[in-house]
Amino acid sequence: MFYDKHAxxxxxxxxxxxxxxxxxxxxxxxxxxxxxxxxxxEELGERLKVVEKERNNLLLDLQRLQxxxxxxxxxxxxxxxxxxxxxxxxxxxxxxxxxxDSKKAAKPGDNPNLYLIHDDDLLRIxxxxxxxxxxxxAINDERLLAxxxxxxxxxxxxxxxxxxxxxxxxxxxxxxxxxxxxxxxRGGVMETLKFWxxxxxxxxxxxxxxxxxxxxxxFEYAKVGEGAK
Amino acid sequence: MLYPLFGLLIGLYVGLNMPLSLPQEYIKFLSIALMxxxxxxxxxxxxxxxxxYDNQIFVSGFFVNAIVAMxxxxxxxxxxxxxxxxxxxxxxxxxFQNIAIIRRLYLGK
Numbered sequence: 001m002f003y004d005k006h007a008x009x010x011x012x013x014x015x016x017x018x019x020x021x022x023x024x025x026x027x028x029x030x031x032x033x034x035x036x037x038x039x040x041x042e043e044l045g046e047r048l049k050v051v052e053k054e055r056n057n058l059l060l061d062l063q064r065l066q067x068x069x070x071x072x073x074x075x076x077x078x079x080x081x082x083x084x085x086x087x088x089x090x091x092x093x094x095x096x097x098x099x100x101d102s103k104k105a106a107k108p109g110d111n112p113n114l115y116l117i118h119d120d121d122l123l124r125i126x127x128x129x130x131x132x133x134x135x136x137x138a139i140n141d142e143r144l145l146a147x148x149x150x151x152x153x154x155x156x157x158x159x160x161x162x163x164x165x166x167x168x169x170x171x172x173x174x175x176x177x178x179x180x181x182x183x184x185x186r187g188g189v190m191e192t193l194k195f196w197x198x199x200x201x202x203x204x205x206x207x208x209x210x211x212x213x214x215x216x217x218x219f220e221y222a223k224v225g226e227g228a229k
Numbered sequence: 230m231l232y233p234l235f236g237l238l239i240g241l242y243v244g245l246n247m248p249l250s251l252p253q254e255y256i257k258f259l260s261i262a263l264m265x266x267x268x269x270x271x272x273x274x275x276x277x278x279x280x281x282y283d284n285q286i287f288v289s290g291f292f293v294n295a296i297v298a299m300x301x302x303x304x305x306x307x308x309x310x311x312x313x314x315x316x317x318x319x320x321x322x323x324x325f326q327n328i329a330i331i332r333r334l335y336l337g338k
Contacts, residue, residue, distance in 0.1 A: 006284065007282075007284045008232045010284060010287075010288050011232055011233050011236065011273070011287070012232045012233065012235060012236035012239075013236065014236070014269075014270065014273075014287070014288060014291050015232070015233040015234070015235075015236030015237045015240060015270065016236040016237070016239045016240035016243070017240060017266070017291075018236075018237060018240060018263075018266045018267065018270055018291075019236065019237045019238065019239065019240020019241040019242075019243070019244055020240040020241075020243055020244040020247070021240075021244070021259065021262060021263045021266055022240070022241060022244065022263065023240065023241045023242075023243070023244020023245045023247070024244050024247065024250070024251055024259060025256070025259050025260055025263050026244075026245075027244070027245065027247075027250055028250055028251045028253070028256050028259070029256070031250055032253055032256070
């Protein structure tokens, strides 16, 4: 026809450029389509799947935990409460306080009672220990409960209705340093007792073992709860 | 008559396999350039049928139209005037016109 060779090449090149432009436009358009709504939908679908899986796992967990609640969790709770109440043995760092009667001979005219250990001496020590954060206390292997008494019973002391004679060994678990310091405080328990010659010593120990309360406890009068009015 | 088709196929093949893709904000320019290019090619076909085909006019028309269309579109965008639509409309009208004339020429009426 009327094209020469030069024209053919040029036309081919021009058409090739047109083809490239067409293809690029097509691809860009496709990628935009893929980018915005499709990718978003895919992403949301993926997230939905993940969240559903998570939900199913959590439901299973819940079920398992509810099944467990009847035995394992309750058992754990009971153990913890027992430990708090003093019905289990405890061990941990703490102090051991040994108290014994005075070896000083009472001066004539002095009240010999002043040279003996009394319940209130021990109560002061116990109180001091509790103030210093003792988590568990035992006197001569008798665990102190919330309702334990320390009471004078003739020449002996009665703790949990068991009688003990001196020397008394008080074990307490807690911050050994602060308990020791609170006892040795100037003008504190130890200084007062030592004034009367009462032998008292405090040692911090890495491991103090408290025995459990061995008796039984029951409520005769108290009932649980506030009760209906 | 096979050369344009051949070139078009090569271009399509290269374009589809090209790794680089256009950022989305430039797709307007490419599309208006594409309209100009299609118009130029159809104009070329038409002039070939009419018998007054000129190589220089064809090639320069192809590139200059595309580039001017893009420049117009760019400034329209910067000025906030939608010259893009004007270009698309103008080239679209011309494409249909060219196709109509080519159709008539092929039908020989």
